[in-house]
Amino acid sequence: DAGVIQSPRHEVTEMGQEVTLRCKPISGHDYLFWYRQTMMRGLELLIYFNNNVPIDDSGMPEDRFSAKMPNASFSTLKIQPSEPRDSAVYFCASSPNSGGFYEQYFGPGTRLTVT
Amino acid sequence: KQEVTQIPAALSVPEGENLVLNCSFTDSAIYNLQWFRQDPGKGLTSLLLIQSSQREQTSGRLNASLDKSSGRSTLYIAASQPGDSATYLCAVRNSGNTPLVFGKGTRLSVIA
Numbered sequence: 001d002a003g004v005i006q007s008p009r010h011e012v013t014e015m016g017q018e019v020t021l022r023c024k025p026i027s028g029h030d031y032l033f034w035y036r037q038t039m040m041r042g043l044e045l046l047i048y049f050n051n052n053v054p055i056d057d058s059g060m061p062e063d064r065f066s067a068k069m070p071n072a073s074f075s076t077l078k079i080q081p082s083e084p085r086d087s088a089v090y091f092c093a094s095s096p097n098s099g100g101f102y103e104q105y106f107g108p109g110t111r112l113t114v115t
Numbered sequence: 116k117q118e119v120t121q122i123p124a125a126l127s128v129p130e131g132e133n134l135v136l137n138c139s140f141t142d143s144a145i146y147n148l149q150w151f152r153q154d155p156g157k158g159l160t161s162l163l164l165i166q167s168s169q170r171e172q173t174s175g176r177l178n179a180s181l182d183k184s185s186g187r188s189t190l191y192i193a194a195s196q197p198g199d200s201a202t203y204l205c206a207v208r209n210s211g212n213t214p215l216v217f218g219k220g221t222r223l224s225v226i227a
């Protein structure tokens with residue numbers, strides 16, 4: 001398996017523009033997580049899905065952020081409109097729902113810069 | 116609310132030394148704990164996962180221990196090498212297949 005795939009790897013955009021980040025989880029994994037990493041706050045959960053259904057979105061900063069998972073192999077995180085404080089590395093992770101370990105596998109991340 | 120702390124924030128050691136990284140968590144009722152490695156500009160690589168019923172896990176030169184009752188875990192690296200230089204993150208899972216709560220990491224530099 002190729003692992004968790006994220007695109008784009010880097011995104012530079014101007015304040016006010018819409019940004020869409022994409023994630024393809026590992027095939028067969030039932031859980032998908034979106035995290036954000038900043039120097040100040042470290043890694044924080046934004047939202048997670050189980051079987052394509054959002055379970056907890058309490059970490060989503062505000063209404064400018066939205067996430068979807070239309071099928072088991074694809075998820076998007078959208079920011080509209082983007083602001084400079086959204087600059088961070090966004091990680092997607094997936095995990096299986098079997099075995100009892102629930103080990104999470106992370107993608108390479110998308111480094112977002114909003115100017 | 117679960118909080119995870121890692122001390123020290125940064126550590127520099129000469130090659131060949133054995134070293135210990137520390138992780139503490141405020142709520143001892145965890146499901147499991149995971150140690151990750153993150154290289155600059157890269158994603159996270161899982162190193163070891165310890166279930167709450169276990170006391171330690173080993174992989175090569177790495178050994179992770181868990182003392183759930185005291186809310187602590189350590190990652191022991193034997194005979195450190197320059198290639199071990201990275202940020203090491205500790206994360207806990209409170210129950211079942213739920214999100215991880217991360218510490219801010221320890222940035223390790225191993226000097227040749």
